[in-house]
Amino acid sequence: MLGRPRERKSSHITSPSRLDTxxxxxxxxxxxxxxxxxxxxxxxxxxxxxxxxxxxxTAKATPRxxxxxxxxxxxxxxxxxxxxxxxSCGLGLATALIALVVxxxxxxxxxxxxxxxxxxxxxxxxxxxxxxxxxxxxxxDACVLIMNLGGLVAYLNILADTGSSVAGSVVPPGxxxxxxxxxxxxxxxxxxxxxxxxxxxxxxxxxxxxSVTFLFFFGAATAxxxxxxxxxxxxxxxxxxxxxxxxxxxxxxxxxxxxxLFDIYETLQSASVHSMTRVIHHSMALSTA
Numbered sequence: 001m002l003g004r005p006r007e008r009k010s011s012h013i014t015s016p017s018r019l020d021t022x023x024x025x026x027x028x029x030x031x032x033x034x035x036x037x038x039x040x041x042x043x044x045x046x047x048x049x050x051x052x053x054x055x056x057x058t059a060k061a062t063p064r065x066x067x068x069x070x071x072x073x074x075x076x077x078x079x080x081x082x083x084x085x086x087x088s089c090g091l092g093l094a095t096a097l098i099a100l101v102v103x104x105x106x107x108x109x110x111x112x113x114x115x116x117x118x119x120x121x122x123x124x125x126x127x128x129x130x131x132x133x134x135x136x137x138x139x140x141d142a143c144v145l146i147m148n149l150g151g152l153v154a155y156l157n158i159l160a161d162t163g164s165s166v167a168g169s170v171v172p173p174g175x176x177x178x179x180x181x182x183x184x185x186x187x188x189x190x191x192x193x194x195x196x197x198x199x200x201x202x203x204x205x206x207x208x209x210x211s212v213t214f215l216f217f218f219g220a221a222t223a224x225x226x227x228x229x230x231x232x233x234x235x236x237x238x239x240x241x242x243x244x245x246x247x248x249x250x251x252x253x254x255x256x257x258x259x260x261l262f263d264i265y266e267t268l269q270s271a272s273v274h275s276m277t278r279v280i281h282h283s284m285a286l287s288t289a
Contacts, residue, residue, distance in 0.1 A: 048118060070283035101251045113276055
């Protein structure tokens with residue numbers, strides 16, 4: 001008769017003391033973060049670049065041109081609300097709110113680039129669909145549509161009001177064009193051609209540079225007018241927290257250009273997270289100045 005086969009005893013038996021030592025080491029590794037953890041954070045070490053949706057033959061813009069394009073997108077109709085912000089919050093609190101929003105806006109733009117690189121998405125809409133799902137993407141599209149529509153209406157009203165003032169000082173009294181006629185003329189002769197005709201990155205950069213130049217010109221003229229001798233003003237208001245709840249959304253809207261971020265990234269020469277981050281930082285610094 002054949003006997004039962006003998007069971008082999010494993011020679012690799014871990015002693016209880018070794019088990020205790022290994023468990024203690026694992027617990028120590030879990031409880032204490034590894035060295036260099038800050039260097040491995042996505043905000044500091046970067047990540048993969050978002051994919052490009054355009055071919056290499058597409059005309060690209062220089063980083064300087066991209067900076068002006070982003071500045072033009074940031075300094076939109078929302079900049080007209082800043083006098084209200086300073087009046088409501090005071091000089092010190094309004095400046096602090098602007099600095100906080102600028103830092104948060106630059107950081108959130110970088111987070112969008114990093115998220116797009118990891119999700120392998122090359123547009124704002126595709127990234128919203130990947131992160132939030134179809135319903136979330138539709139909500140994001142609706143919010144972008146409402147915000148852009150509000151900015152467009154504000155632009156047209158500002159141009160119509162400015163045109164009415166200029167026309168009233170040039171043409172004889174009673175011959176001024178109506179406000180509706182000015183709105184129609186601005187829409188047909190300014191907004192529509194720029195929307196349909198400005199497609200190339202280089203041409204868009206030129207239009208942005210001209211817009212930013214005019215903006216700085218009017219800012220300098222306003223500063224010189226304010227510095228002229230005038231009647232004594234009231235005491236300067238520095239800190240008024242009661243106005244912050246209404247002023248904060250105005251500041252946030254004034255520095256929001258996330259929906260155009262990937263369009264600028266697409267037209268940037270040698271586009272990468274690092275180069276686009278530099279464009280963001282320079283644009284935010286120029287917009288704040």
